Amino acid sequence: SQQGEEDPQALSIQEGENATMNCSYKTSINNLQWYRQNSGRGLVHLILIRSNEREKHSGRLRVTLDTSKKSSSLLITASRAADTASYFCATQRGGGGKLIFGQGTELSVKP
Amino acid sequence: GAVVSQHPSWVICKSGTSVKIECRSLDFQATTMFWYRQFPKQSLMLMATSNEGSKATYEQGVEKDKFLINHASLTLSTLTVTSAHPEDSSFYICSARDPQGRAGVGSNTEAFFGQGTRLTVV
Numbered sequence: 001s002q003q004g005e006e007d008p009q010a011l012s013i014q015e016g017e018n019a020t021m022n023c024s025y026k027t028s029i030n031n032l033q034w035y036r037q038n039s040g041r042g043l044v045h046l047i048l049i050r051s052n053e054r055e056k057h058s059g060r061l062r063v064t065l066d067t068s069k070k071s072s073s074l075l076i077t078a079s080r081a082a083d084t085a086s087y088f089c090a091t092q093r094g095g096g097g098k099l100i101f102g103q104g105t106e107l108s109v110k111p
Numbered sequence: 112g113a114v115v116s117q118h119p120s121w122v123i124c125k126s127g128t129s130v131k132i133e134c135r136s137l138d139f140q141a142t143t144m145f146w147y148r149q150f151p152k153q154s155l156m157l158m159a160t161s162n163e164g165s166k167a168t169y170e171q172g173v174e175k176d177k178f179l180i181n182h183a184s185l186t187l188s189t190l191t192v193t194s195a196h197p198e199d200s201s202f203y204i205c206s207a208r209d210p211q212g213r214a215g216v217g218s219n220t221e222a223f224f225g226q227g228t229r230l231t232v233v
Contacts, residue, residue, distance in 0.1 A: 033221070042117070042204055042226040043155075088154060090222075097143055097208035099222055101155045 006089060006102040014110050019076040021105040023089030024069075030092050032065055033099065034074050037086045046074075046087075081111045114138055115207050117225025124195055124232055132190045132228045134205030140185035141207035145222070146178075149202040161188040195232040203228045 005024045013019055025032070031050045035043040049056045049065045049072065056063045062075040076083055086106050090099040114137040124130050134144055142163045147155040159180055160168040167180035177199075179191040188207075192199050206222040 035224075040202070040227070040229065043206075043224040045221050045223070048221060097206075097222055098145060098157065098160060099206070100157065101147075103154045106152075 006087075006105050008105060009103065010106045010108070012108040012110065013079055015079060015081055017079055017109075019079050019083070019107055019109070021074045021087055021089075021107070022071060023073070023102045024071045025089075025091045025100070025102070026070065027091070027093060029067075030094065032063075032072050033090045033092065034061075034063060034072075035088045035090060035101075037088065037104075039086075043088070076107075079107075079109045081109050083107060084109050115205065115223045115225045117205055117228055119228060120226060121229040122231070124230070126196055126232055127194055129191055129193045130195055130230060132192075132203055132205075132230075134188045134190070134207070134225050136186045136207045136209075136223070139207075139209040141188075141209065142185060144182060144188040144205055144207045146180065146188075146190050147204045147206070149204060149227075151202075155204060158190075161190075163188075192230065195230070197232045200230055200232045203230060 007022050029051055031048055033048045034046040036046055037043050047058045047061055047063050049063050060077045065072045086104045088104045089102040092099055116135045116137055118133045122130055144161040146158045148158050149155045157170050158173045161180045161182040163182045163185055169175045182188040204227040205225045208222050
């Protein structure tokens with residue numbers, strides 16, 4: 001399968017709590033990206049972490065990458081109801097732009 | 112920031128007919144675009160890579176005669192689902208990369224996605 005694994009598949013939390021999503025992949029990569037998708041809509045790019053980076057921050061987002069374990073995590077701090085969406089990791093191997101997506105985590109943040 | 116426009120956003124067609132979906136990069140030139148398919152509650156599966164001025168590269172298991180891709184200009188790729196059947200009903204999404212990284216986001220590796228097309232074949 002070209003797909004990586006993400007867990008959990010679904011996550012339900014209260015507003016203000018932190019949400020952590022994990023992603024594992026199978027091959028060597030150039031970079032790993034996280035995307036958000038609201039129901040029935042296109043994808044929005046959240047953050048990119050390169051293979052030589054271990055951690056990256058953007059606002060309330062924190063991404064880690066462990067290339068030895070072929071895994072990444074996305075942490076959303078102080079979650080809001082508006083963060084409710086599906087989150088996908090995607091890996092990129094070469095420079096051509098082709099992305100291989102993980103299975104996704106469906107996040108529900110309850111007000 | 113870079114914008115990729117996909118049209119239509121939804122379409123309903125009869126079984127046996129063909130449907131064309133357009134993907135346009137609005138403020139940058141994209142020599143390469145990508146077409147994905149997404150079933151409900153599932154991830155995106157890459158179908159093919161659309162190359163401007165040459166044949167598309169299809170992923171294993173994707174029928175090239177079923178899903179015709181044309182990338183006739185640097186800003187437009189089209190996906191035509193031929194002789195559509197109910198099992199072709201899905202969400203189709205395109206993406207494009209700005210190879211020059213001049214679309215205001217500072218990166219030439221970020222992919223910009225269209226808003227998707229919901230195809231329903233009845």
